[in-house]
Amino acid sequence: MDNVVDLTDRVGTTICPLESILMDTGVGALVDGQPVAVFRLSPAVDGGEEELYAIDGIDPFTRVPVLSRGIIGSDGDQPIVASPLYKQRFNLVNGQCLDDDTVQLKTYDTAVVNGMVIVGPTSQA
């Protein structure tokens, strides 16, 4: 994993086995009672490793918790997800909305421990 942080000594929420997230899709999860969207991305075409991201699960434009069901993709080098409702795009690394400068989502640290996906507290970044 390219982008995962060591969460072992911080408190994270265990989500599910890594395999149960189909490649290039997301799943919804509850972290501290809040909907979170967790995405598993295949290695980029030009090499590298699988990537794992977690962002706020609620679509900020409609207040509906469906972001985990969006389509992932890339814009230049940035990995992104598009809301399934009205297709606004969000950067998975920093939660920034590409279609509205004023909107940024919370992001969460992720890790895989013993094959289990763990989503940590809100990213420090």
Added chain:
Amino acid sequence: MDKPSLVIIGNGMVGQRFVDEVVKRGLEGSWNIFVIGEERQPAYDRVALSSWFDDQDDNALSLVEQQFVEEGPVEYRLGTRVDVIDRKNQTVLLDDGSTLAYDHLVLATGSYPFVPPVPGKDLPGVFVYRTLDDLANIASWVEEQDCKSGVIIGGGLLGLEAANALRNMNVAANVVEMAPRLMPQQLEDGGSEMLSRWIDELGVAQYCGVMTEEITGDAQGVTGLRFAESEKLAEMDGIEDNQLGTDIVIFSAGIRASDSLGRDAELEIGERGGVVTDTQLVTSDPNISAIGEVACVNNMVYGLVGPGYDMAKVVAERLAGSAIEDGFAGGDLSAKLKLLGVEVASFGDNQGNDTTTDIVFVDPVKKVHRRLVLDENSQIVGGTLVGDTSGYDLLVAMARGQMATPEEPQSLVLPDYVGAGSASDMELPDTAQICSCNDVSKGDLKEAVANGCHTVGALKSETLCGTSCGGCVPAMEDLLKVELANAGIDVKADICEHFAYSRQQLFDLVRFHGHTSWSDVVAAHGSGRGCIICRPAVASILASLSNGYVLDESQAGLQDTNDRSLANMQRNGTYSVIPRVPGGEITPDQLIELGQIAKDFDLYTKITGGQRIDLFGAQLSELPAIWQRVLDAGLESGHAYGKALRTVKSCVGSTWCRYGVQDSVTMAINVELRYRGLRSPHKLKSAVSGCTRECAEAQSKDFGIIATETGWNLYVGGNGGRQPRHADLIATDLDDETLIRTIDRFLMFYIRTADKLQRTSVWLESLDGGIEYLKEVIFEDSLGICDELDADMAKHVDTYKCEWQETLESPERLSQFVEFVNAPEETSTPVWIRERGQKAPAPAETEELVIIGGP
């Protein structure tokens, strides 16, 4: 009422153009303007008259907005004839008895079809081919009398067009021409012979060089033609005792200027008819002008719309006080046509004389005959092209003297496919005319492109190029491509930044390499991780080709919102469930069970616009349980979520309806079951009507089927939605088997070649050659791919599975239908209100998220 009166007699193509030119110059401010038209309909596109048979819709051809006619600045009196012009009192007398004073009068009465004085010409079943009413009368005669064969008298342009119209109504067409060959005005012997070979092949019988002596028949209608005895007749098929049997006769023996008003008012009349004018189109009475086919300028009467449009402009300029100095400069009679699918063109001085020489190219295999006429200085002055009209625009420009003929004109006679040096390698000068109907030059088009017209549609509305006969549209498209490329404007059809291919190219690549997953496709042909455009596009291509389960590991991440959950997401994140109801037929038990399911899960229930039932408000996690119940009731996925076949609407048809002529319900069910689950570039809709009353609205569908006494008519390329379009008739009276095979090929060809999210209507309009091209591909296998198309469809039909069935059979797949993987029993729930006894999402402002424990 102190403004002077401008009265226009005739609301045909040129009369209407004159109105447009006058209004464009704001002349309604200084004149009271009246238009008197004998036909019931406001001006329509007579050039495209034959296309009326496609959909029998008068309005489709209209050249003027109904609102303009009713409320515009010009007063229209339609269905009204001018009987007399009283020049002394400057009034016209109308057939409703009223009179109208004029200060200036414009004659735009056009022409009428010439009917030679043959005995029997007034029998029922004898027609001419000029107006919408003529065509309507022909169509009803053919239907009422169930005509099997017909005769067209006259083998010119219009005669062949009429022959084609009969053929399309499944009436065997026979063309009878007095001259020894077809199109005697436009073609010389060699070209005419080649045309005749083409026509033979289309099954239209030709009888040239024969004289019709009598049309036989009785009060019930025509029965045949009797010819003057001649040796030729003995050699002709189908003739017995000098007679040819027929159920209908259409005269197309030339036109005559409608100049009787002028004659009666003693205006000067040309030798061969037409009201004589000077080059400002003023007649022998300075208060009267004549334009269009009724005018005789410089001893010429012009039977084409282009010169008429020029005349309209000259008169409008003159009335606006800024007369064009040289007035009407004369038009030429160049014309390029596609007759019965055969390309034919003639231009400039195509007959030649003592001082001219001809260069001829003949290819008997491809049935091409091209002839150029050169003057003594080896300059091209005219020519005729049959079977291949490549280079036409350049050749016309040379014949008009707009560009010089090159040193070695020989190579110009070669068609494109022969290659090197042929005309299309050269560049047209800016002065060259591209659209002869509307006098638009290459320079005009270039200017419009530079001013921001970047589509054919924009160019059309800016310059009027291509808005009349449409013959210049291909040239306009070519020019647009070149200009955009020169200006550095991107005309790539790339799907998106991740794939430098059009959807069609990508489809071919995937098909050729046999890719079955996104990762293969993107690794081989793309870049990055894709996006919401290319991922679903690739998913659709993979699904069209393999018919596999769309939520498999390799494809799940490609699916658009709705496909991802095999249900349509609603604005509050819940889903709708639409089972397939093939042809709209459903049993009472199934209805009851759907009602029970809706009650048990508290789902909002609505009848859709597509003859089925929609259950709204299901949670993601409820979908499997709901669908299990739906499948148990004997229903299956309706693919309302996919770019796939949606509904095949039906009317009740012959089983119950007193008018029905075929069993439209059974056909609709068969069609729906055959194509269910077929993934395509955009959604597909269909309908089957049991008779021409068309209760199923088949002509608004991607493919629509209408029953006839003997089979089915098939329409393609229609849709409702944002930009409604009526479907085009592609074939008539098909038997069941041919109907299905035709639809198979149509759908597969569309799936292969359409752009992403392009519906059949837009795709059809973007096809070079349009519906005629499509017919060649489907019926004549012009691309040699029909076997592949048939095989691809057979594979689809054989491997179809209900996606919900597949989902419910696999626990792994079911695990996708939870909202929170780490808390499967929890769901978020939107705020509901109750409305008219059912639940509904609360209005957006009041929405607020609650997470609750599951059941």
